[in-house]
Amino acid sequence: MASQPSRSRPIWREPGMPHLLLTTGFAFAGFAVLLPVAPMHVVALGGDTFLAGLVNAVLMASTILTQLVVERVRSRIGWSVVLVLGCLFLGSPALVEIFASQAWHVVALAAVRGIGFGIITVSGASAIAVLFTPERRGRAVGAYGLAVAAAQLLLTPLAPWIAETAGFTTAMVLAAIPIVGIPFGISAGEVIGRHPRTVPTATIKPATVTGPRIPLVRLLPPIAALTAVTCSGGAIMTFAPQFAPDAVLTLVLLLVFTATGAISRWLAGHLADRFGAQTFIVPGLGIAALGLVGIAASIAGIADTGGPVLLVAGALLVGTSFGVMQNVTLVRAFELAGEHAKGTASTAWNVAFDAGTGVGALGIGALATGTSFAFSFVLLAGLCSIVGAALLVSSGRHNGEV
Template identity: 45%
Template sequence: MVKDDVVASPPDGSVWRAPGFLPLLTATLLGFAGFAMLLPSGPMRALEIGAGAEGAGLVNAVLMLFTVLAQLVVAPATRRFGWARCFAAGLLFLGLPSLAMPLLAELNWLLAMSALRGLGFGLLTVGGATAVSLLVPPSARGRAVGAYGLSIALPQFLLTPLAPVAMETAGFTAVALAGALPVAALPWVSRIARHVGSVEDGPDDDGEKPGWAALLHRIWPSLVALLLVTTGGGAVLTFAAEMVDAPAVAALALAAFTGVAALGRWLIGGAADRWGPRRFIAPVLLLGAAGFAVFGLAASPGPVWLLLAAAGASGFAYGSLQNLTLVYAFAGGGERSRPRTSVVWNIGFDAGTGLGALAIGQLSEALTFPTAFLAMGAVIAGAAVVLGLALRFGRRA
């Protein structure tokens, strides 16, 4: 379990001045800008070509499936080819396929491009999280993860709500061109790589490096919480534009979700450094469960203020738990297991996002969006209670 009862004091200076950290944030921002533009508009393109809600859900489900597959092999690939080559390949695979998507009018081809983009996203996410852990000391990691999360969440806040509006006004081609922004991040890769150094796994600080099973045993609470909150987040990001009749209201809801998520991921970092992440995980997850349930009820249809409040509450949980669970995982996994921990955490994140898109898409076909979101909120709430008890009474290392 994570040693978060005694938290090291932060080092002198700002995490923003850590060598290589600002170039990493710049590359991450551009990479996630392309991802954010296509996250809601890719499923909308599937609806546009007549694939239906299930087909729309498959677009992001396939994206996340191939993201996870890439994340499973990124550690050995990085050891063989180097961090810089793998990170650059991620930017290319994520950005270039978006240029072909406006030319495709069949779901299978659309899914093929989503698969390629998923491979790129997997390389990008693991490489970025690993670099954060290598560039910044553990005592400042909560703030570093917050800043890194801000570079992820900011494009989602600005571009994810804009994407459905841009697609309605300028067409999918314009949105897909913006989806190629990750390619523009290539010049920053070498600047980061010179400070990252080797990402070879080595012996843990407390002895031998833990195997995969031991690592999962150490960090499982963070993975469960992450999987749950990203399932809800994936559902919101995929289906908000379809659930809300007015495009402007859908854009506002997505802006509230992604904007508060950005603030939550940034602001919780200092608290995680000072008090440790353990005590915050279950309460924030309960807040997210309530937010997701109310979001589904208010979207079809409901008062706009209630929809925005629910989007903000679930967004805060979505952003904050990304920070809390990653800090918890790095602390529990040990300093020499950071690459493996990054792989496992990112798999949990993207598996949850894909699960949310797939499960809510299928449930909404059989039932309704409000019922599907209500059921999801109830499951997350029940799991949060169990997780809170495990964190409160579980064995501490």
């Protein structure tokens, strides 16, 4: 019997996709636990707000440095080995953190986790570009995002509560779950490595050259939009336990943020394939700005008794934008890079995502220490608005090229 044609086969059943989703799902689950818990651990060990923000900033700095070399390393040692290393570097430090006795121990371990996260993020996005043709990538990115967000949806909101009620040791054991993804990474890597679209990857260069290398300025519009929104997401996921009034509202806020992000990322995939990814970039920035203003107003006490509702509503809007932008900016980056430079687009997109998350954590931590969380979120709303306005002007000059 002939095999089912690729275009009619469900996204979830594409060869290599199920085990890729399991590998990255377990990896992101461990990441989701420690994103809010590691800063809490720093504070519990005597660190201040700035040091708490520094944890995720160091995590993302290490992630970015790793992302810049993943494509080259993977071309030498293969997909399976790289995915196994990603799971190990993400999961093992969580077990070591159980024995941390000083705040800087947590910061140092975050740098190690960043190596694993850098490997997983670039490899996951590149694998999608290998497994799926351009006309199916919006839905594939949506499915990938929904799968990796499933564990995050549960664990990011619950992780602070688990740490507070069951203790940091329990949270750290749970954060070691990426190790479970190792056998699936081996299997996924074997399939992806044999795929006919697996080709030598592009190298990031700052100038226009011939061959598979592309000028990064072509990727600037979607990358700038993504960075602005991930700054906001990084701030919310890092400091929700600090700016939310109590543990229950922290749980609700993070649950709403992650749930809307997962759902909107999935739905955006279908819309991007139908209407074009660039159509949704500027509106996504506007939604984020509106939500950030709502969060700032709630923190400042402007809404009085309606503050909690406004806080959750703001998280819903920012979460929606966070999910949409993860999908459409990646699809748009692939479009602008072309089939010959999928690796470049994947690396640039992941660097922007994690740089934004890290800057959001460190920047908001520093600003909140000297001013307030309300003022910091107003600035983030301004950032999204400015980037959106710049892209509108740019699109007018370049006939819709956003």
